[in-house]
Each structure stands twice: as structure tokens, then as C-alpha cells.
Amino acid sequence: MSIFEYNGSAVVAMVGKNCFAIASDRRLGVQLQTIATDFQRISKIHDHLFIGLSGLATDVQTLYQRLVFRHKLYQLREERDMKPETFASLVSAILYEKRFGPYLCQPVIAGLGDDNKPFICTMDSIGAKELAKDFVVSGTASESLYGACEAMFKPDMEAEELFETISQALLSSVDRDCLSGWGGHVYVVTPDEIKEKILKGRMD
Amino acid sequence: MKLDTSGFETTMPVIGFGSNSEMLDGVSSVPSFDLPRTTDFDGFQKKSVEMVKPAKGTTTLAFIFKEGVMVAADSRASMGGYISSQSVKKIIEINPYMLGTMAGGAADCQFWHRNLGIKCRLHELANKRRISVSGASKLLANMLYSYRGMGLSVGTMIAGWDETGPGLYYVDNEGGRLKGDRFSVGSGSPYAYGVLDSGYKFDMSIEEASELARRSIYHATFRDGASGGVASVYHVGPQGWTKLSGDDVGELHYHYYPVAPATAEHVMEEAA
Numbered sequence: 001m002s003i004f005e006y007n008g009s010a011v012v013a014m015v016g017k018n019c020f021a022i023a024s025d026r027r028l029g030v031q032l033q034t035i036a037t038d039f040q041r042i043s044k045i046h047d048h049l050f051i052g053l054s055g056l057a058t059d060v061q062t063l064y065q066r067l068v069f070r071h072k073l074y075q076l077r078e079e080r081d082m083k084p085e086t087f088a089s090l091v092s093a094i095l096y097e098k099r100f101g102p103y104l105c106q107p108v109i110a111g112l113g114d115d116n117k118p119f120i121c122t123m124d125s126i127g128a129k130e131l132a133k134d135f136v137v138s139g140t141a142s143e144s145l146y147g148a149c150e151a152m153f154k155p156d157m158e159a160e161e162l163f164e165t166i167s168q169a170l171l172s173s174v175d176r177d178c179l180s181g182w183g184g185h186v187y188v189v190t191p192d193e194i195k196e197k198i199l200k201g202r203m204d
Numbered sequence: 205m206k207l208d209t210s211g212f213e214t215t216m217p218v219i220g221f222g223s224n225s226e227m228l229d230g231v232s233s234v235p236s237f238d239l240p241r242t243t244d245f246d247g248f249q250k251k252s253v254e255m256v257k258p259a260k261g262t263t264t265l266a267f268i269f270k271e272g273v274m275v276a277a278d279s280r281a282s283m284g285g286y287i288s289s290q291s292v293k294k295i296i297e298i299n300p301y302m303l304g305t306m307a308g309g310a311a312d313c314q315f316w317h318r319n320l321g322i323k324c325r326l327h328e329l330a331n332k333r334r335i336s337v338s339g340a341s342k343l344l345a346n347m348l349y350s351y352r353g354m355g356l357s358v359g360t361m362i363a364g365w366d367e368t369g370p371g372l373y374y375v376d377n378e379g380g381r382l383k384g385d386r387f388s389v390g391s392g393s394p395y396a397y398g399v400l401d402s403g404y405k406f407d408m409s410i411e412e413a414s415e416l417a418r419r420s421i422y423h424a425t426f427r428d429g430a431s432g433g434v435a436s437v438y439h440v441g442p443q444g445w446t447k448l449s450g451d452d453v454g455e456l457h458y459h460y461y462p463v464a465p466a467t468a469e470h471v472m473e474e475a476a
Contacts, residue, residue: 005285008429032261032391032429151208176281176287178261178429200463202454203281204425204432 001031003104008179009054010141011041012170013120015108016162019190021171022050022110026183028057037182045071048112050187054139055105063103069083081114084111084119088129095127102126106138116191130160141180144173163188171201249370260339261430263392263421264294264305265400266372268325269408273363273370273440275303276417278425279433280319288431299324301444302340307389308357316358320344336372341381359389365440367384392424392431399423410439414448427455
């Protein structure tokens with residue numbers, strides 16, 4: 001198993017009508033052994049910007065701390081929150097700085113930009129941005145996630161339907177992966193509120 | 205290229221799979237397989253062994269107690285990180301009074317258990333009495349020993365009831381054969397041993413023993429990524445084996461650890 005599969009992870013983000021949803025699994029493992037079932041993979045940067053990080057857990061935590069630090073500095077200097085597109089470029093630059101000794105994570109960025117237009121993108125571990133209009137996935141269960149999202153996604157879903165769709169896609173994909181699952185964590189973000197839900201999944 | 209297969213020959217009459225003998229159907233001795241014709245035989249063998257990936261990602265367990273033998277297993281098949289199936293039968297019915305468990309390569313276990321079943325039936329017909337668990341496990345161990353080093357992956361337990369009472373043997377692809385009271389095989393076995401060893405008593409009823417077996421498999425599926433699916437529990441008694449339960453492990457979790465409903469508001473209750 002490769003180093004990206006050492007801890008196991010699954011992250012997915014989907015676009016809806018003036019809203020987005022980002023979801024992850026909750027398992028932290030050491031190869032096949034499960035250590036924890038409440039690991040935080042998705043973190044809030046500001047009210048309309050979330051980042052989910054899959055891959056090696058130590059890099060997930062360190063990279064998150066660095067990004068929060070950079071964003072706080074930006075807030076102090078510019079006196080406003082970062083736009084999602086700008087943040088994505090920041091993450092890409094930080095990852096490429098370590099081109100020859102990279103952070104072993106694949107981030108998924110989801111946010112609401114100008115006019116509350118949802119923005120999602122994913123990157124590989126050295127910062128290659130991949131923008132998408134519908135959904136992005138990452139982690140050990142990514143191949144299953146691609147299939148499930150492709151089948152279940154519809155454009156312009158409202159928040160309730162988006163929550164159902166992303167939850168089903170996540171749970172059915174991690175049920176085909178030994179290294180991720182053990183519950184789910186979903187954030188559905190609209191211009192007015194953030195809804196956070198824990199999913200009851202198979203614990204095997 | 206004719207390879208030297210004298211290592212396969214035994215003192216018994218060797219009848220290969222493809223030969224047409226009227227007397228027997230070719231299973232009275234070690235079955236012989238065609239070898240591939242390649243220029244790099246060792247390299248080819250090495251690649252095919254890696255392809256089979258003997259990872260033994262599973263949890264199986266068996267133990268002897270007052271009322272017989274309890275056998276339990278999960279039902280997940282994994283290929284590296286991918287779950288290829290959640291509904292694999294890992295407890296193989298060799299004959300109505302003997303069970304074998306599967307850990308390792310599925311094809312290897314299925315084939316050799318069926319082969320063992322054939323040998324046991326032939327023994328019954330030739331000797332007019334059932335084969336003992338000790339004898340059956342010895343037959344299997346000897347066959348696996350002759351294929352030692354060739355990349356078979358079999359970690360099995362033979363559980364049964366014969367004239368001497370309950371019997372349990374562990375047999376693996378190295379040719380090892382161990383007699384014992386409690387075994388667990390597979391990547392989830394450390395977790396299953398933890399629950400099994402702390403809850404085990406010889407004087408258990410069938411219900412207590414089956415609950416212990418089911419709980420051990422459940423805990424192993426929770427902690428081990430390569431185990432999951434359905435926890436099957438079988439009991440072997442003097443009349444043969446019976447399947448006691450087959451519970452989906454996902455539902456078992458919430459049965460053992462129900463999600464406490466969050467208290468939204470406090471309700472005015474009548475004083476008891």
C-alpha cells in the first residue's frame with residue numbers, strides 16, 4: 001500500500017443552486033487497523049469557504065494549520081475574507097513550494113464566491129488545480145466516489161436534495177473501501193447558514 | 205521443456221487429473237497439475253504468487269466448549285484496499301459433521317476443502333465408517349505440505365464431531381497442523397482473540413457461546429479494515445453442524461452501541 005493509503009480517507013464536494021456541500025469520512029487508521037472514528041478532515045477557513053484534506057493525516061493537520069495562519073494574515077492586511085478562487089491559488093502555491101518533498105495530501109476546496117456562486121476545486125499533492133462545475137473527489141475511495149457521483153449528480157439541486165445526494169454517494173462509495181468510512185461528516189453551506197451533519201454509516 | 209516432477213510422485217499409484225482410469229477418478233493421491241512452459245519458470249512463479257496476494261484479510265474463529273464446537277467468520281473479500289465482496293461464504297461445509305474455515309486465497313481454500321470432502325467420502329466408502337477430525341486434518345495438512353513454497357495461501361481450521369467428541373485443528377499452507385481449543389485466523393484475529401479470550405468459559409450454553417463468537421467477529425470487523433460484511437456463526441454438535449445466525453455487522457454495531465438520541469428539550473415527567 002502506498003503512503004497515500006496509510007491513513008485512509010474519502011472527501012467529496014458537490015455544487016448545488018447557490019449552495020455547495022462538502023463531505024468526508026471519519027476514519028483514522030494505520031493501514032488496516034482503525035484507530036479513531038471521529039477524525040476531522042474538513043475544516044472551515046471562513047463562513048463561506050471550506051477545505052477538506054485527504055491523504056496522510058499528519059500532513060492534513062499541518063497543512064490546515066498553515067493555511068489558517070496565512071488566511072488570518074490576509075484578513076488582517078486586507079480587512080476582508082479571501083475569495084475561494086484566490087484561496088485555491090494560495091493552496092496551489094504552498095503545495096508547489098514543497099515540490100521535491102511534498103505534503104502527502106490532496107485538498108478539496110469548496111466555497112461561495114461573488115454573487116454567492118459556488119466554487120469547487122481539487123488538487124494533487126503538488127498543487128495542480130482541477131476546477132469542476134459539478135463535483136470533485138479525493139482519497140482512497142476516489143474511484144468509487146467518481147462512479148457514485150457521476151450516477152447520482154444533477155445540476156441545480158437545492159440544499160436538502162444536495163445533502164441527500166452527497167450523503168448517499170459518500171456512504172455507498174466508502175462501503176466499497178476497506179480504508180475509509182466508519183461514519184460520515186457533511187457540511188451544506190448556503191449564503192445564510194452552514195448545516196453540519198454526522199452520518200450514521202456501516203462501522204466495518 | 206519437460207520438468208523434473210519426481211517430487212510429486214508418491215509410493216501410491218499416481219493417477220493424474222486428465223488420465224482416464226476406470227477404477228478411480230484421480231483423487232486417491234496428490235492431484236498433479238500441468239506446469240507452464242516458459243523460459244523463465246522461477247520469474248513466472250514469483251509473479252503469479254504476487255498476483256494471488258496472500259494477504260489473509262479476514263477474521264475467522266473457532267473454539268471448543270461443553271456443547272461442541274462454535275465456528276464463526278466474517279464475509280468480506282478485499283483486494284488491497286478495494287472491497288471486492290461483502291458476501292463471501294467463509295465457512296465451508298465439508299460434510300454434514302465437519303466444517304472448514306477459509307482464510308487466505310479464496311480459490312485455494314475452496315478447492316482444497318472440496319478435495320478434502322471428496323477424500324473423506326472415499327474414506328467412508330472404503331472403511332464403512334466416518335473419518336475422524338484428526339484424520340481429515342492430517343489429509344489436508346499432508347496435501348498442503350507437498351505444495352509448500354509454491355504460493356498457496358490457506359489458513360484454515362477444521363472443526364468437527366467424531367467418535368472421540370469435538371475436534372478442532374488449525375492447518376495452514378506451510379503444512380503446519382495444530383490441535384487446540386481456541387483459534388482465530390486472519391488479519392482481524394488479534395481483535396477477535398481479545399474478546400474471545402476474556403469471555404471464554406468451558407461451561408457455556410449454546411446461546412452464550414454463539415453470542416461470544418458473534419461479538420468477537422463484530423469487534424474484529426470494527427477495528428480491522430479487511431474484515432466486515434456478515435458475521436456467520438455455526439455450531440457443531442453430536443448430530444452435525446447447524447447454522448445459528450448470520451447478522452449484518454453494520455446493524456450489529458447499532459444493536460450493541462445504540463445512538464443515544466440527543467435531548468432536544470426536557471420533558472415534564474410525572475413523579476414516579
